[in-house]
Amino acid sequence: MYAQVIVDVPHVETDKPFDYHIPSELRPHLTIGSRVSAPFGNRKIQGYVVGLSETTSVKKARDLEDVLDVVPPLTPELIELGEWMSERYLCRRYVSFQAMLPAALRSSYKKSLSLTEDGKQITLLIPQERQLMRFIEEKQPIDYDQLLKNFPGEKSFLLKALREGWLQAEQVVKDKVTRKTLLYVIKAESDQTLQQAAEALPKQASKQREILQFMLDLQHPIALRDLLAQLSASQSSAQALVSKGLLKMEEVEERRDPYAGRAFEQEAKVVFTPEQREVIDEIVFALNRPQPFSYLLRGVTGSGKTEVYLETIEHCLQMDRQAIVLVPEISLTPQMVNRFKAKFGDQVAVLHSGLSRGERYDEWRMIREGKVNVAVGARSAIFAPFTKLGLIIIDEEHEGSYKQEENPRYHAREVAKKRAELHGAVTVFGSATPALESYYEATKTETGLLEMPYRVNRRPMPSVSVVDMRDELKQGNRSMFSRLLAQGIETRLSRGEQMVLFLNRRGFSTFVMCRSCGHSLQCPHCDISLTYHRSNQTVRCHYCGHTERDASECPDCGSKHIRYFGTGTQKVEEELSRHFPGIRVIRMDVDTTGRKGSHEKWLTQFREGKGEVLLGTQMIAKGLDFPKVTLVGVIAADTILGMPDFRAAERTFQLLTQVGGRAGRHELPGEVIIQSYNPDHYSIQLAKNHDFEKFFAMEMKHRYEQNYPPFYRLVLFTFSSPDVPLVVKKADEWVKQLKRKLPSSVYLLGPVASPIPRIKDRYRFQCMIKYRDEADILSQIKLLSDSFIYANRNEDIGLTIDVDPHMLM
DNA sequence: AGCACGCCGACT
DNA sequence: GTCGGCGTGCTC
Numbered sequence: 083m084y085a086q087v088i089v090d091v092p093h094v095e096t097d098k099p100f101d102y103h104i105p106s107e108l109r110p111h112l113t114i115g116s117r118v119s120a121p122f123g124n125r126k127i128q129g130y131v132v133g134l135s136e137t138t139s140v141k142k143a144r145d146l147e148d149v150l151d152v153v154p155p156l157t158p159e160l161i162e163l164g165e166w167m168s169e170r171y172l173c174r175r176y177v178s179f180q181a182m183l184p185a186a187l188r189s190s191y192k193k194s195l196s197l198t199e200d201g202k203q204i205t206l207l208i209p210q211e212r213q214l215m216r217f218i219e220e221k222q223p224i225d226y227d228q229l230l231k232n233f234p235g236e237k238s239f240l241l242k243a244l245r246e247g248w249l250q251a252e253q254v255v256k257d258k259v260t261r262k263t264l265l266y267v268i269k270a271e272s273d274q275t276l277q278q279a280a281e282a283l284p285k286q287a288s289k290q291r292e293i294l295q296f297m298l299d300l301q302h303p304i305a306l307r308d309l310l311a312q313l314s315a316s317q318s319s320a321q322a323l324v325s326k327g328l329l330k331m332e333e334v335e336e337r338r339d340p341y342a343g344r345a346f347e348q349e350a351k352v353v354f355t356p357e358q359r360e361v362i363d364e365i366v367f368a369l370n371r372p373q374p375f376s377y378l379l380r381g382v383t384g385s386g387k388t389e390v391y392l393e394t395i396e397h398c399l400q401m402d403r404q405a406i407v408l409v410p411e412i413s414l415t416p417q418m419v420n421r422f423k424a425k426f427g428d429q430v431a432v433l434h435s436g437l438s439r440g441e442r443y444d445e446w447r448m449i450r451e452g453k454v455n456v457a458v459g460a461r462s463a464i465f466a467p468f469t470k471l472g473l474i475i476i477d478e479e480h481e482g483s484y485k486q487e488e489n490p491r492y493h494a495r496e497v498a499k500k501r502a503e504l505h506g507a508v509t510v511f512g513s514a515t516p517a518l519e520s521y522y523e524a525t526k527t528e529t530g531l532l533e534m535p536y537r538v539n540r541r542p543m544p545s546v547s548v549v550d551m552r553d554e555l556k557q558g559n560r561s562m563f564s565r566l567l568a569q570g571i572e573t574r575l576s577r578g579e580q581m582v583l584f585l586n587r588r589g590f591s592t593f594v595m596c597r598s599c600g601h602s603l604q605c606p607h608c609d610i611s612l613t614y615h616r617s618n619q620t621v622r623c624h625y626c627g628h629t630e631r632d633a634s635e636c637p638d639c640g641s642k643h644i645r646y647f648g649t650g651t652q653k654v655e656e657e658l659s660r661h662f663p664g665i666r667v668i669r670m671d672v673d674t675t676g677r678k679g680s681h682e683k684w685l686t687q688f689r690e691g692k693g694e695v696l697l698g699t700q701m702i703a704k705g706l707d708f709p710k711v712t713l714v715g716v717i718a719a720d721t722i723l724g725m726p727d728f729r730a731a732e733r734t735f736q737l738l739t740q741v742g743g744r745a746g747r748h749e750l751p752g753e754v755i756i757q758s759y760n761p762d763h764y765s766i767q768l769a770k771n772h773d774f775e776k777f778f779a780m781e782m783k784h785r786y787e788q789n790y791p792p793f794y795r796l797v798l799f800t801f802s803s804p805d806v807p808l809v810v811k812k813a814d815e816w817v818k819q820l821k822r823k824l825p826s827s828v829y830l831l832g833p834v835a836s837p838i839p840r841i842k843d844r845y846r847f848q849c850m851i852k853y854r855d856e857a858d859i860l861s862q863i864k865l866l867s868d869s870f871i872y873a874n875r876n877e878d879i880g881l882t883i884d885v886d887p888h889m890l891m
Numbered sequence: 892a893g894c895a896c897g898c899c900g901a902c903t
Numbered sequence: 904g905t906c907g908g909c910g911t912g913c914t915c
Contacts, residue, residue: 087915093892100915123894123914140915238907875892876910 083109084143086133089122090189092174094868100129101138102146112146115154115161117187119147119255126253128189130179132161150257153450155183157467159504166500172864172883173490181490182465186443189255195229195240196222201248211239215248223252265306267320269297270330279328289319294328306331338444340437346424352389357381357534364532365394365510369401369472374502376509378479378524381534382772383514383743384541388418390534391475392425394510395456399429403472403507404455408494410481411435411460416682417707422458433459433466436681461486464494464501471505474498479511479520480736485888493886495520514743514774515736518785521778522792544714544745544752546770550761551718562657562717567755570713571662575694579750581713583658583697584741585651586721594621598641603630609840615652626842654697654717670698700737707744712752714745719758719766726837727890728790731765735777738769789829791886794852797863798887800836802844802880812879813847819866820851828853837891844880850890860885 086099102120104112112118116131121144128150156164156179164178171178180188197219214236218224230237243249269276280294292313297304310317323329354362361379368375381387395405409418414434422430431445431454448454450467457466461484464474476484476498484494495511502509511520511529524531537543549564559565574581594614595602603612605623612621612630622629635642651671658667668688670681688696689708696711722734738756745752758766768777786793799816803809813833820830832849839846853859867883 084915089914091892091914095912096892096914102915120915125893125914138915143915 084135084138085112085116085118085131085146086135087118087120087129087146088132088175088179089120089129090127090176091122092176094871097168097174097176099132101135101140101143103138103143104134105145108146108149111149111152113154114158115156117150117155119150119189120144121147125191125193126255127191128255130156130161130176132175148255150189150255151187153447155187155450155467157469159469159501160465160467162504163465163497163500167490167492167497169860169864170496171490171492171885172860172867178490181462181486181492182467184439184443184446186257186439186446189257192254192256193226194223194252194254195226195244195249196224196252198247198250200246201243201250214239215243218249226251266303266332266334267297267306267309268303268330268332269328270324271328273298276328279326287319287322289313289315290323293319293323297329303332303334305334338438338441340441340445341419341423341432346420346427348424349421354389354393355386355534355536355538357536358386358390358393361390361532361534362393362397364530365390365473365508366397368508368530369394369398369403372506374499374506374508375530376499376502376511376528377530377532378516378520379510379512379532379534380516380521380774381512381514382537382543383740384537385514385534386538387477387512387534388421391477391510391512392421394473395426395475398473399426399455401472403470404468405457405473405475406463406466406468406471406498407456407458408461408463408474408476408484408498409458410478410483414458414460415685417685419458422456426456429454430456430458431466433457433463435460461494464497471501471507474502474507474509476509476511477513478740479513480515480517482733482888485886487889489882491884491887515739516774518732518778518781519792522782542751543772544742544754546742546754546756546772548719548756548758548761548766548770551757551759561661562654563661564755564757567715567757568661570715570753570755571658571665571695574713575662575665577712579712580688580691580693580708580710581695581715582708582711582741582744583654583695583715583717584699585654585697585717586699586737595645596636596638596641596643598643599636599639601636601638603637607841607843608838610838613650625838651697651699658695658697665695666693667695667697668693670696710750711745712750714741714752714754716741716754716756716758719756720760720763723760723763723765728785728788729888731763731784732781734763735765735769735781738766739772739774742769742772789852794829794854795885796850796852796887797860798848798850798884798890800846800848800880800882800884801833802841802846802882803878804844805878806845808877808879809845809847812874812877813849816870816881817849819870820849820863823862823866824851824853824859825856827856828859848890850887 083104085102085104087102089096089100112131114131114134117128118131119126119128126147160182164175164182167173167178168175195218197215201215202219214233218229229240240249244251276294276298280291283291293309293315296309296313306320309315310320320329324331365377368377379387379390391407395407398405407422411434419432431448433442433445437445449457452469457463457468459466476495479495486492498509501507523529547566549566551564554564563571571581594612603621604610605612605626605628607628608623608625610623610625612623614621620629620631634644636644651669655667655669658665668684670684687693716738719734719738722737723730742754745754756766756770760766764780765777785791801809801813801816817830817833829852830849831852833847836846836848863883867881870881
């Protein structure tokens with residue numbers, strides 16, 4: 083028997099199955115989807131089995147070394163999905179597979195050295211070499227990489243020693259996590275024997291008798307830890323019984339349940355609105371059909387989409403099928419998780435970035451082994467390895483976070499559709515402000531359109547005012563709060579109500595400039611201004627993390643006249659305290675929520691009324707629901723509009739609508755105040771009027787005129803290198819190549835320097851194509867890019883290809 | 892991607 | 904004469 087293996091060498095020349103012979107002792111443990119370790123060249127690496135065959139055309143097929151998991155991580159469906167992703171997003175197969183699995187399954191490779199018999203006898207000429215050999219002999223087996231670190235410059239000697247056979251290397255493919263195990267106590271003999279043994283025990287062995295009696299009463303295995311705790315016995319008593327052969331102990335794998343021991347508040351039975359009922363019925367109808375189908379559920383903020391999700395999942399489970407729910411990472415809040423845990427209890431696995439690698443792996447295994455039937459998580463949860471998938475829900479489907487910004491650059495929406503197709507499942511994409519692409523599809527009837535235009539209990543949408551900040555300036559108001567907003571804040575303070583203030587930018591200021599010499603602080607590795615963070619007196623680069631302490635002096639001329647421009651959350655916080663003495667502000671942004679669980683902490687504090695203002699970035703725009711919030715303020719609505727992005731208007735509209743949706747969801751009516759320097763922009767005006775249809779129509783017109791999605795598809799090519807002339811030359815060559823080989827109907831743009839022309843000391847140039855859905859454009863690009871990469875394998879030049887890009891940076 | 896093999900310049 | 908530069912080719 084032979085196995086076809088995709089190996090962990092994601093490169094042009096190795097992105098294909100390699101044939102290995104399966105040793106007979108491994109055969110029973112191996113199937114399609116297994117993760118294996120295998121010899122490759124002179125090293126040892128891991129790979130995934132994608133096929134089995136009786137014969138092979140390869141003459142020197144080598145033996146597989148080992149099978150790495152009891153349950154194969156990949157299912158046949160996931161293998162097919164991985165192949166599809168590789169074609170769709172132009173990435174290597176191995177990269178696709180790895181992206182579908184938890185990080186725990188990413189092996190680390192260790193090479194360790196030890197002396198051979200020859201090596202022990204050899205007498206070396208140089209004392210230095212003799213010393214090194216003796217060091218290895220003492221510590222062997224010793225890690226190769228570590229040795230290189232301790233003895234830099236000895237690499238050539240080590241290689242020679244290996245060549246001459248004085249040293250031997252052994253490589254290990256090692257998992258990154260260990261399975262957590264727990265010692266269990268099990269009866270080793272029949273009840274009768276144990277009973278007799280208990281009676282025969284000497285009097286002073288009272289603890290042992292107690293334990294035996296306990297095990298007889300219990301009738302099932304128990305964790306040693308728990309047994310000892312319950313009887314306040316010591317381990318030695320238990321051990322004594324084991325050595326008498328009456329009990330035995332066994333290691334059992336344990337799930338690290340991040341939610342263990344927590345009670346979840348049960349929700350009162352909900353009564354559905356007529357709209358909810360109708361939508362649920364429609365989805366359930368589709369669930370009952372064998373064909374795949376997808377819906378776009380457009381429901382205004384506060385229309386009760388979550389209840390629809392919960393109810394349809396319930397139906398899905400009753401049909402003995404499984405469900406995946408995707409939510410944006412930042413709205414994967416405890417409140418949200420609680421609702422699913424409360425309804426489905428042990429049936430739910432939760433996957434989010436707050437979990438440790440081990441916890442994530444354990445949740446994943448619950449899914450893989452069919453012990454849970456619902457997976458809730460962020461983007462990558464779309465790969466939850468269910469085998470009977472019935473329903474996939476993507477909440478806030480317009481969210482940019484569903485697009486992965488590294489290889490494979492997939493979009494979860496598209497992967498969801500592919501998986502639904504493979505399973506005959508139903509997908510539901512929910513949003514108050516659907517992505518243009520999604521709404522467009524829904525109007526073309528390939529997708530069913532479901533609408534929930536009213537808030538639960540017909541609560542009114544909040545009233546929205548837009549303030550022209552240019553006017554404020556003319557009237558002599560130079561603060562960052564317009565008079566209307568300041569008054570709004572004042573009123574809420576006096577009424578004891580709460581408010582949410584939103585600013586799409588973290589830090590204190592956007593750029594820092596010296597007023598003496600005009601020098602502005604730039605990152606030394608990226609072409610980007612540094613951002614000042616007041617809390618710890620540092621300036622930081624948001625791209626590479628470069629940090630400079632002490633920004634009080636100009637690095638160029640030494641002057642102390644440093645000025646901070648622009649507005650960040652920290653600055654707003656300061657201004658608030660200045661304008662409204664005594665105000666209690668809870669600030670949430672990447673800087674204050676860095677630590678695990680701090681996100682939850684701040685929200686709880688706000689809920690408990692420990693602050694009047696919740697001030698934050700993106701992360702407070704979604705899903706939050708606080709009864710006492712009656713005012714939502716947007717400090718600067720234009721931040722996104724100024725970005726070099728054809729989706730800027732769409733993102734502004736979505737953001738303003740979402741933020742506005744945080745107000746007045748309960749008894750108290752809500753008000754929204756948007757401050758802007760472009761108050762007449764259609765994205766702002768239409769968000770004010772809650773008019774999605776009109777926005778859709780206008781934006782579609784723009785996209786049509788400019789040949790942008792959804793009318794045209796885009797592929798973005800980015801070249802990077804520390805060598806400027808080289809990038810320019812290569813990018814140029816590439817564009818000429820495309821011009822020659824692609825149909826003339828394809829638009830070619832660039833090459834130009836990227837909006838951020840340098841990141842981490844690499845210069846960046848980019849070009850883009852726009853094309854209609856011509857069948858094999860992507861496969862042509864794949865051929866071209868593969869030969870480009872091959873031809874330039876000795877140059878330090880990177881090429882990244884982003885199919886349907888979201889960020890044009 | 893790694894790693895070995897193999898062919899040309901500056902050192903013991 | 905050898906060490907080490909990096910171009911070329913291969914990995915089941």
